[in-house]
Every structure is written in structure tokens, then in C-alpha cells.
Amino acid sequence: MIYTFTLNTAIDRIIYFEEELERKKNNKISHYLYDVGGKATHVSIILSQLGIDNIAAGFIGTEKGGLLKELLKEYNVKSEFIVQEGKTRESFVLVDNSGKGSFMITEKGFTVNEESYEKIIGYINEKLKKGDVAVFAGGPPPGIDEEKYRRLLRAANEKDAKLFVDCSGKFLKTAILETPFLIKPNKDEFEEFISKSGISDENEYIPYMEKLLDSGVKNVLLSLGKDGSMLAMENREVYRVYPPKIKEINDTGAGDSFVGGVVAGIAGNGDLLEAVKSATAISASKVASGMSSGFNNEEVEEFLKEIKIKKLK
Template identity: 35%
Template sequence: MIYTVTFNPAIDYVVRLDSPLQVAAINRATGEDCVLGGKGINVSGVLAQLGVESVALGFIAGETGAWLERGLAAQGLHTDFIHLQEGMTRINVKIKAGQETELNGAGPNIPEAAMQALEAKLDTLQKDDVLILAGSIPACLPQTTYERLLARLQGRGVRAVVDATQDLLLKVLPYEPFLVKPNNHELAEIVGRELTNDDEIVTAAASLQAQGAHNVLVSMAGDGALLLDENGTVHRIGCPKGKVVNSVGAGDSMVAGFVAGYLRTGDYRYALRLGTACGSATAFSVGLATKADIEKLLRTI
């Protein structure tokens, strides 16, 4: 089974204006949507489109948390959230008015008892299960949280996938994650130098491998992606043609496609193709990738 963890889920309230946002004035929306998400939840959503079951773990609170949980269930996602006694699941306001303005909520405080409840759920994971940790750590938790969880699972054969930046990513490498997915800019920050070509990216990816990562997947937006697999083979893929209308969730979608593709075939080349199709399908859509869009793009890669 695949498990995703979202520490700070959100309801994105997306408001569209047909003119620039006016400060200190009344602005009337021309359209609005509510999107349920968070990075791990995005991964679960795309996995569902691929026909792959997962369980979304994390923390929710208040009426907004109940709304998010019901909405995900209506989408067919399996969840096993921990219900916090205080606070509320955050609402992020996204104002699209030519330029985009965002106001992101802080989210509820996560007490130690809630973290222990999450660990109790992770204690049930079995050999070859997949645990996907994606995104930043809320301010209420220490930045060692990912390390804490992976240390608890060490030696049990659980495949960890980590999509995080800088120190969060570096500090989990000793726990030998199955996959890490920095983008090329994040990878450059990690190794402390500019990466100007594929050879330099491969060298930088190999340094993460030397520290413990089995597979390093480097996304490069419109330039495609590069995978250095655990056998030392380099796989390079371009990006399918299309108009980018939404970059939110594209990286999460790539992770979902890669994991689904590998579990389905055991073939890293196919996993990279499916991951690229999923990431691009989300980038070319208003929301997350759909099965039809993924299949259409996959045939072109």
C-alpha cells in the first residue's frame, strides 16, 4: 500500500477577478473555486486517477477539516487523518487578477500526542509499502520531523519517497530513501553551485546517492527531467508540448506517476515516462491531472 503524509492540509479558495486587485476597496469576483489539497493529498489524488490505491495521512481540525475530509471521500480518496482537538484546517486565499496574490493560513498546532498518534499509524506499515513525505514542515513542528519518522521505520523494508528542499532533504539521506525528487534549482542549492548542463546535474545527483538515496529524480520544468537510478543508469526525458496554465501540484503529480509506474512494471524508464506525463498533465490543466489527459500525453512521450 502507498501512504502519503500531509502535515498541514488546506482548502484553497481561488478567486478570479477580471481587473487588477484594488487595495482598500471592494473587489467583486468573476468566478471562484474551492480546491482541497496539500502536497501529499495531491499525490493521492493523482494516484487515484491512475487506478492506484493510497491512504492519505495527516492532521485536520475544526469544521474546515471535516469539510476537507468529506470532500476527499467524495472524490474516492481513502483517508486516515488524525483529528486535532483545537484550531482549524487552514484556508489559503488565491486571488487571480492578472498577477496572482496569495494569503496562506497558518493551520492548527500539532501537539506531541498527535505526532505519537501518527507514528502509531506508521507502525502498521509492512515491507514494500511506500511512504511519501512531501513539502515543508509546519512551524509548530521541529525541522527534524522527517528524520524522526524515517528513523522509526528504518530496517523494516518500507520504501520512503521524499520531496523536500535543502536541509529537510539532506538530513533524510542517511535513512536511504527509495526516491528523492529535487528540482534542478533545489539541487543546485543543495550542492552549492550552479548546474548548467546534464553532466553537472548527474554529478550533483550522484552526490545525493552517495549519501544514501537510492534513486534521484530531478525535475527541470520545461526541460523535462533526469533520473539517476539505483543501478547507476541515467535516464533523460524531455517535456511534452503544451501550454503551462498551472504549476501547482505538477511536482506532486510527477511523484505519483513515477511511484505508480515503478510499482506497476519495476521499470525505471517507464516510471520516468509516466511521471513526466502526470506532471505535464497537471501543468497543462487548471486542476490536477486526469486519467484521460495523462494517457493522451503518455502516448506522445
């Protein structure tokens, strides 16, 4: 079974505007709707859309938590959240017709108490077994520090689950200590991690990615946004993946869709490079849509034809 863990769940209120957003102007809304926010919940949606069984777990608040579960049901996602008194946070995603991507405004999220934290530790110990996949995506909410975060990852590791981690900053440093099967920082997160910014030559990333492999991380997938990605694998091969050209409408959740595609590929034939290729097409389809979640199968098939892969090492 694949378990996705979103520790700081959210609901997205996507607000569409008639024209390009401008400061000091009356920007008129054409319509708005609700969609699933959070991080690993998007991974669950991709998996469910591909017909792959999975369970979305993590924390939700008593306020608006029910709405999140209902939204997930619409995507045929089964959820088993720890419920705590509080408000499930809401994110505001602003989408205009400029093709330049969306704006996102997020709430902080409620503080996870000790009882809820111990419940999720118990959940991991009870549910996960050898051969399962555990996906942790997004930063933890207030109440979970680095040591508590590491304990969660360690609990999954102790069950011999295959660990996928998508986080940043101090939590990325913590996650690396648990030697995940795969980590997926984006360009900004990775450059923050290595304390070096403004890298323009892709080859400059390779020594840092290899250093992570030396530390015990099995695979490093570096997302470069609209420029594609780089993959450093356990066998020391390094690849560059170039995405299709698209009109960007809503990039919210693109990285999560990317992770979902990779997890789906690993759950299928197990070929990581092919998984990254299909994930690139899925993520492109998501960005070309106006929603925060999901993709279009026909678009994915077309995008796959445009993706280029180059072996760097």
C-alpha cells in the first residue's frame, strides 16, 4: 500500500480573474471554486487518477476538515486523517489570464498537540509494513520540530517502507539523516540547502547531488520548474529531463503532481527514469489546467512525445 502524509493539510480557494492582475486596480473576479490543497494529498490524487490504491493520512482540523475529506472523495481518494480541534488552513490561489502562473496566499495552520502527534506515530506503527511506500510532502505545521519530524520518518523506515520526502530548509536536512529512497527539492530549496545561489550551469549541481548519494540518500530528484529536472540515481548515473513547452495557467501543486507521477511509476514498472519522464508529463498537464489537482490523460500522452532526456554522467 502507498501512504501519503500531509502534516499541514489545506483547502485551496482558487479565484479566477477576468484580466491580468494589477496593483491599484479593481481586479474583477470571474468565478471561484474549492480544490484540495496541502502537499501529499495531491500525490494521492495523482495515484487515484491512475487507478493506484493509496491512503491519504496526516492531520486535519475539526473546522473545514470535513470539506477536505469530501473534496478528496471526489477524486476517489481514501483518507485516514488524525482529527484535532482547530481549523484546517485555507490557501487562496489567484489565477488570471496572463499565462505567467498563479499567486498563492496561505494560512499558517493549527498547532499539532502531543496527543495528535502520538496518534500518528501509532498509526504508522500499526499500518505500515515492509514493501509499503510512505510519502511525506510539505513542511510540518506548528507543534512538530525537526526531532519530531525525524521520528516520523524513522518510524516509517523501521517498517522497511520505501520513503519519499519532499520538504525544504531545516526539515530537508533532518530528512536526509533518515536516508530516504528519494528526495525532491526544487531549485530554490536545493540552492538554499547547499548555500549557493544563482547557479546557471546544470553541471554545478552534480557534485552536490553526488554528495547526498554518498550520505545514504538513494536518489536525488532536483526540480527545475519550467526547465525540467535533474536526477542523480543510486547507480551514480545522472540525467537531465527537459519538459514540453506549455502555456502556464496554475502552477499550484505542480511539484506535488510531479512527485505523484514518480511514485506511480515506481509502483508500476519500478523504472525510476521512466517514472520521472511520465511525472514530467503529468506535472505539465497539471500546470496547463486551472485546478490545483489532477491532470488530463490525453494531454499527458501528447506531452510524453515532447520530453527529452540527456545523460550527463
